[in-house]
Amino acid sequence: MMVAPDETRKGPWTEQEDLQLMCFVGLFGDRRWDFIAKVSGLNRTGKSCRLRWVNYLHPGLKRGRMTPQEERLVLELHSQWGNRWSRIARRLPGRTDNEIKNYWRTHMRKKAQERKRALSPPSSSSSTNSFSPTLDSTSGVSLPESQIMEGRSLHDKGVISTTGDLDVSGDRSEEEVAKGYSMDQIWKDIALMQEDVSSGPVYEGGLILCPQTPSMASPSCWNYCSDALWRMDDQEDLKMWLPTINDHFVSNYGHGLE
DNA sequence: AAGAACACCAACCGCCGTTAC
DNA sequence: GGTAACGGCGGTTGGTGTTCT
Numbered sequence: 001m002m003v004a005p006d007e008t009r010k011g012p013w014t015e016q017e018d019l020q021l022m023c024f025v026g027l028f029g030d031r032r033w034d035f036i037a038k039v040s041g042l043n044r045t046g047k048s049c050r051l052r053w054v055n056y057l058h059p060g061l062k063r064g065r066m067t068p069q070e071e072r073l074v075l076e077l078h079s080q081w082g083n084r085w086s087r088i089a090r091r092l093p094g095r096t097d098n099e100i101k102n103y104w105r106t107h108m109r110k111k112a113q114e115r116k117r118a119l120s121p122p123s124s125s126s127s128t129n130s131f132s133p134t135l136d137s138t139s140g141v142s143l144p145e146s147q148i149m150e151g152r153s154l155h156d157k158g159v160i161s162t163t164g165d166l167d168v169s170g171d172r173s174e175e176e177v178a179k180g181y182s183m184d185q186i187w188k189d190i191a192l193m194q195e196d197v198s199s200g201p202v203y204e205g206g207l208i209l210c211p212q213t214p215s216m217a218s219p220s221c222w223n224y225c226s227d228a229l230w231r232m233d234d235q236e237d238l239k240m241w242l243p244t245i246n247d248h249f250v251s252n253y254g255h256g257l258e
Numbered sequence: 259a260a261g262a263a264c265a266c267c268a269a270c271c272g273c274c275g276t277t278a279c
Numbered sequence: 280g281g282t283a284a285c286g287g288c289g290g291t292t293g294g295t296g297t298t299c300t
Contacts, residue, residue, distance in 0.1 A: 012268075012294090034285060050286070051269065065266095086288055097288075098268075105291095106265060 009043040013052055017042055021049055022057050030058070055098045062094035066103055074100055 013021075024040040030053055033046030042049065055061075066074070070092055077088045085097035085104075092100065 010270075031286085045270095046285075047271090047287090048269080054287095055268070083289065101289075102265095102267060106267095110265090 008045055008048075010048075013056075017044070018052070018057055021052060025053055025057070030054075051098075055096045058096075060094055061096065066095070070095065071103075071107075074104065078104060 009017075020040055020042055021036070024036050028036055028039075030050075033050040035046070037044050037046040037049045040049070044052075073092060074088060077091055081087055083101075083104075085101045089095055089097040089100050
């Protein structure tokens with residue numbers, strides 16, 4: 001596939017790009033995306049690489065439909081936090097913010113249609129019956145817009161914590177929230193569901209796809225790798241040995257992918 | 259069987275916060 | 280302290296698969 005050197009690729013990822021990205025994330029860790037984008041030879045932006053990794057390639061991601069437990073959890077958490085998708089996603093291991101966002105969007109659209117049908121009799125065609133996106137019509141939980149906006153602004157403006165330890169205070173309140181909503185059972189269910197995932201090597205993908213670096217199978221190894229490599233004088237030093245990796249990669253995985 | 263409508267998913271864009279220089 | 284670069288997040292859009300008529 002020929003791409004102009006300076007032209008950034010967009011659109012769907014190919015299998016080969018996926019493999020290449022996984023390999024380089026295995027080598028350098030899942031940070032420094034611009035760097036990975038450059039050295040990997042993928043004509044993608046760092047953002048694009050990160051998104052692909054986070055939403056699709058990351059080991060441990062779940063596939064398939066949301067379970068009823070997860071759906072309930074999303075609803076509960078959304079009622080608390082609004083559209084804080086990444087935060088909600090952290091409470092659903094294996095689910096991405098994008099996935100939850102998509103789910104919610106579909107879910108709300110469905111609910112909106114149901115509500116529209118219920119509220120608007122065939123004869124009365126009020127043009128003002130627009131749906132309020134802040135209404136959580138599931139189980140009758142209504143969400144005043146002020147609640148969502150309030151919660152959001154609190155986080156966005158750093159009122160909850162301006163010292164960078166937002167996660168700590170957030171987690172604490174999250175647990176309180178969980179208790180308050182009697183979600184212990186949900187958590188147990190999810191924990192049970194997670195046993196399969198957590199019992200295996202989380203970063204198995206890194207090992208499988210980077211046979212030339214078998215010692216990087218565990219996250220700790222990745223961190224070690226990252227810490228060491230980040231000190232390299234970036235581009236110049238890397239140029240010396242990256243071609244080898246690329247050649248190796250192609251020779252191992254480049255067959256039959258086009 | 260064909261077309262329309264719907265549902266789902268992947269990816270991009272713009273903004274904002276953080277970090278490094 | 281100011282600024283640029285980067286990473287992360289939420290919003291949005293377009294494509295594809297599935298279901299319905």
